[in-house]
Amino acid sequence: MNDYVVIRDLNFGYSERPVLKGINLTVHKGGLVAIMGLSGCGKTTLLRLMGGQLQARHGSVCVAGQELNHMTESQLYALRRRVGMLFQFGALFTDLSVFDNVAFQMREHTDLSESMIRDLTLMKLNAVGLRGVQGLMPAELSGGMARRVALARATALDPDLILYDEPFTGLDPISLGVIGRLIRELNDALGATSVLVTHDVQESMKIVDYIYFVSDGVIVAQGTPDEIRASPLPFVHQFVWGEADGPLPFHYPGVALVEDFGLMVSS
Amino acid sequence: MKGGIVRGLQSIGDGALKIVERIGAVVLFLGQILMHSGAILRRFPLVIREMYFAGVQSLIIILVSGLFVGMVLGLQGFETLQSYGSSESVGVLVALSLMRELGPVVSALLFASRAGSAMTAEIGLMKATEQLSAMEMMAVNPLARVVAPRFWAGVLSLPLLAALFGAMGIMGGFFVTVVMLGVDSGAFWSQMQAAVDFHHDVVNGMIKSLVFGVAVSAIATYEGYEAPPTAEGVSGATTRTVVSSSLAILALDLLLTAFMMKGWN
Ligand SMILES: Nc1ncnc2c1ncn2[C@@H]1O[C@H](COP(=O)(O)OP(=O)(O)OP(=O)(O)O)[C@@H](O)[C@H]1O
Numbered sequence A: 001m002n003d004y005v006v007i008r009d010l011n012f013g014y015s016e017r018p019v020l021k022g023i024n025l026t027v028h029k030g031g032l033v034a035i036m037g038l039s040g041c042g043k044t045t046l047l048r049l050m051g052g053q054l055q056a057r058h059g060s061v062c063v064a065g066q067e068l069n070h071m072t073e074s075q076l077y078a079l080r081r082r083v084g085m086l087f088q089f090g091a092l093f094t095d096l097s098v099f100d101n102v103a104f105q106m107r108e109h110t111d112l113s114e115s116m117i118r119d120l121t122l123m124k125l126n127a128v129g130l131r132g133v134q135g136l137m138p139a140e141l142s143g144g145m146a147r148r149v150a151l152a153r154a155t156a157l158d159p160d161l162i163l164y165d166e167p168f169t170g171l172d173p174i175s176l177g178v179i180g181r182l183i184r185e186l187n188d189a190l191g192a193t194s195v196l197v198t199h200d201v202q203e204s205m206k207i208v209d210y211i212y213f214v215s216d217g218v219i220v221a222q223g224t225p226d227e228i229r230a231s232p233l234p235f236v237h238q239f240v241w242g243e244a245d246g247p248l249p250f251h252y253p254g255v256a257l258v259e260d261f262g263l264m265v266s267s
Numbered sequence B: 001m002k003g004g005i006v007r008g009l010q011s012i013g014d015g016a017l018k019i020v021e022r023i024g025a026v027v028l029f030l031g032q033i034l035m036h037s038g039a040i041l042r043r044f045p046l047v048i049r050e051m052y053f054a055g056v057q058s059l060i061i062i063l064v065s066g067l068f069v070g071m072v073l074g075l076q077g078f079e080t081l082q083s084y085g086s087s088e089s090v091g092v093l094v095a096l097s098l099m100r101e102l103g104p105v106v107s108a109l110l111f112a113s114r115a116g117s118a119m120t121a122e123i124g125l126m127k128a129t130e131q132l133s134a135m136e137m138m139a140v141n142p143l144a145r146v147v148a149p150r151f152w153a154g155v156l157s158l159p160l161l162a163a164l165f166g167a168m169g170i171m172g173g174f175f176v177t178v179v180m181l182g183v184d185s186g187a188f189w190s191q192m193q194a195a196v197d198f199h200h201d202v203v204n205g206m207i208k209s210l211v212f213g214v215a216v217s218a219i220a221t222y223e224g225y226e227a228p229p230t231a232e233g234v235s236g237a238t239t240r241t242v243v244s245s246s247l248a249i250l251a252l253d254l255l256l257t258a259f260m261m262k263g264w265n
């Protein structure tokens, strides 16, 4: 029972076109694992599969020793009480204030007194540096602030598994470092297991234990940050150092340039 | 030519099937709402909050429309009844029209376009911005937390609004006929009291608006919940809510009126 998330031969696609084509990955209990890959390669999709919001076409997703594909709705909801997820675009409840957003799960799932809830909520907001905006509505926050509130909300009930979808986008360098350390601390202090989807290679290398690279629907490279830095694989090198030229295409596959622009190729 | 007819018939059949399918989907959705309404008493503050949004905000339009409809009924009724020399019965005409038909139907139509469309847009936007997914991930079922309170708020608000619509209408009728046209005030009220039957007119009217409340709220929440998570998706869903609710109200009204007719059995 040392492996908290185990994914075996996972296949998934929204329509005909497959997005994930046989993913294998394992996250140890207490581990902090990053998933990296180009935009649109299916990272968010992979997180949604781990949260049971999407069903695998075939293959298996096991979380806390339970196979998600065979769960009833009530089992899934029971499991989700122990899972926190940070959505890529925050997904704060726009009809609730910042405070009520963070307090939401405490009110729904616990019998804590209102004064307890207040203390806990302010603690969570303080950890992301936003105790001062507790009374604002989500529409009054900047993108980065909304993301940090969403982070406080995702960890409100001290979950066993935390799924972060791009926690670093839209943050200034100071918040970035603070949030990075916070993610590490949450992981260690709560004894939680974390999966972090990110584009921020340098920042995440500082905090994670292990990295998976996704490309074209499969895991193409994996290793500890040191192994990844030293990797001789050209696309890993390209990704880590952010080079435009290399084996990874920047363009989404499509028709040839000449067709879209109606150019004639004279020979 | 023949191909054209076949295609025409096909599209009629296709349309009919789609309508039946939608009705089925809304009824199934209604079942789901009811299944997730178990904890609605615990969430009653939410229902009150939604009643404020749906009910109180429709109040002005309902009151003003009720007044106007009552005044028009008074004028039309007075003119017709006067030629039979029984213009004092105008109170009966105003009250019965409002209690039995216009109160429930017009207030439901107004409610659908004022509150129903807002409900659809709100739920649809929550879906489009992943708020409903986020709620699911927090192990809170959006059907129980978002949809059910709005549904019950709609169901509870509409009969109250219809009653207010009726009351305003009667006042409007009174104003036009008694105050302005000189109908005898005593005759206006006493004939009305004698002719309006509590069970057959008032209770049946309430039953109608309760049924309309269920239909409008189920359609509005369904359209929002199933809306494609895009701007066009939500705006299309809002329009569909108003159109389908209006049709549903009128069709249900016909059915209910037929069932409530006295002396059919
Ligand atoms: N709801 C959806 N319906 C259909 N296709 C989708 C849907 N969501 C995502 N896709 C497709 O699935 C693929 C993977 O999407 P996903 O959101 O998982 O990418 P991502 O790796 O998270 O990208 P990014 O880094 O830009 O967030 C994309 O090619 C996208 O076109």
Ligand SMILES: [Mg+2]
Pocket (backbone or CB within 6 Å): A043, A044, A045, A088, A165
């Ligand atoms: Mg993504």
